[in-house]
Amino acid sequence: MIKIKNLHKSFNSHKVLRGVNLEIPQGSMTFIMGGSGTGKSVLLKHIVGLIRPDEGEIWFEGQDITKLSERELQKVRKKIGLLFQEGALFDSMTVAENVAFPLKEHSGLSEKEIMHKVEELLSAVELLPAKDKYPSELSGGMKKRASLARTLALNPQVVLFDEPTTGLDPILQNTIMDLIRRVKEQFGLTCVIVSHDVPLALRYGTYLAFLHEGVIVESGTPKEILSSSHPYVTKFLESALMDIKKE
Amino acid sequence: MRLFQFLGSGFISFLQDVGGIFLFFWKALIFTFTPPFRFRLFLKQVEFIGVRSWLVVALTALFSGMVTAYQVHHALVKFGGQSVLGGVVALTLTRELGPVLSAIMVVARAGSAMTAELGSMRITEQIDALKIMAVNPIQYLVTPRLWAGMLVVPLLTAMADLIGIAGGYVIGVLVLGIDHGIFMAKMKDMVELVDIMSGICKSIFFGAFLVSVCCYKGYYARGGAEGIGRATTEAVVISSVGILIFDYIMTTLFF
Ligand SMILES: Nc1ncnc2c1ncn2[C@@H]1O[C@H](COP(=O)(O)OP(=O)(O)OP(=O)(O)O)[C@@H](O)[C@H]1O
Ligand SMILES: [Mg+2]
Secondary structure: OEEEEEEEEEEOOEEEEEEEEEEEOOOOEEEEEOOOOOOHHHHHHHHOOOOOOOEEEEEEOOEEHHHOOHHHHHHHHHHEEEEOOOOOOOOOOOHHHHHHHHHHHHOOOOHHHHHHHHHHHHHHOOOHHHOOOOHHHOOHHHHHHHHHHHHHOOOOOEEEEEOOOOOOOHHHHHHHHHHHHHHHHHHOOEEEEEOOOHHHHHHHOOEEEEEEOOEEEEEEOHHHHHOOOOHHHHHHHHHHHHHHHHO | OHHHHHHHHHHHHHHHHHHHHHHHHHHHHHHHHOOOOOHHHHHHHHHHHHHHHHHHHHHHHHHHHHHHHHHHHHHHHOOOOHHHHHHHHHHHHHHHHHHHHHHHHHHHHHHHHHHHHHHHHHHOOHHHHHHHOOOOHHHHHHHHHHHHHHHHHHHHHHHHHHHHHHHHHHHHHHHOOOOHHHHHHHHHHHOOHHHHHHHHHHHHHHHHHHHHHHHHHHHOOOOHHHHHHHHHHHHHHHHHHHHHHHHHHHHHHOO
């Protein structure tokens, strides 16, 4: 589906990605895990062409995304959605207007159909009561959900989620993940999810990858990951699962 | 040696800015002619610039007109030429003060706000969000502002000309006692359509220039809230000084 080959990226002298190789399987729920500041967000931004790599290739539908012009990228971006870590909602617009925005730009639907679709999306993320609020009036978790609704509005084939559940309460985390899984199954999406949350990744993920010191050190199904012998991966898993094991 | 290095790097970043601003202006202009056309956003920006700026422009113009009348009168009296006061005041306003003061006030009121707004959109990734929703951010954000600037600054200039002349009239006729008929006659004699148009032409250019600078600085802002503050200051300084420099250049070359 998406194939990342030998991706390198530095900011000034700070080497963030040092040869990332990763293949994201079609229709999978791929989790990218790794410590804070290891470049997970940077990696996602490469996949939609917001950042150009210093070296390396990203293949999607027979094209190397890193070589496309801005105009060619626009076509790719209608197929690949990205949920920003901080939401990136337009703060001059209400929640409903934010969700309606991509529909107004690209869907060709009538005003009424858009309204309808927006309400549908907002009720799916349990945000309908807040539809006329501005982003500055929302909590962090509400922003995430509004942004999620906006990302799903255009029915992309691939959606990249940058920490969609961080900062939400556990019940809402599951609601959101269930929602993601439901749309994924309904529309046959491929989902790429950046997260620190090991239990969540083990429960929902079909494919897991660990980013450490600028490379993918381990990847595979949850089962394969659990039996990994890579020292960083075992340490990461152990720290996350310690409390659960103790019980 | 240090000094040269310092000046050198300063000069290089200055050149980068100049090139960047010109390219930015050019892109925003080109995107006018490719769909989608964003007429509503343009109207919104017209309102934004106009509403924010008109009162300050009016006040500035009024007081500049009044003080100009005093100063010019003071000079003219020395050789007994005070009868031409109306003409001189009107010329000064339409050719110089109207366009320059209006543009600088628009920078202060609307330009700085544009930089801050775009800067905050950059920092909070809203510009990236536009991109990934396959919307060209320059076309969406900058093109409407550019055209609004090129329309509203001349309109404000025309208003400033009128108000400034009215201020000059109040001082010249009502306070300094110049005859109403003479004041008006001299004004009609001395001010030609060309003078007014030269001021308006300048103001169209100033509008394009100040919007380009202010949007450019906001669009490429980096470094959090502090970065937005820095970008805003730079935008205001560059556009204000730039307006005065371009005013000089255009006056000597064309008008
Ligand atoms: N535009 C940029 N300019 C300079 N440095 C950057 C830029 N974007 C990211 N970085 C640097 O790249 C590194 C990785 O950042 P990134 O945001 O990808 O981390 P992350 O893995 O998403 O972390 P977190 O889990 O905290 O979100 C950081 O050290 C950051 O400072
Ligand atoms: Mg991140």
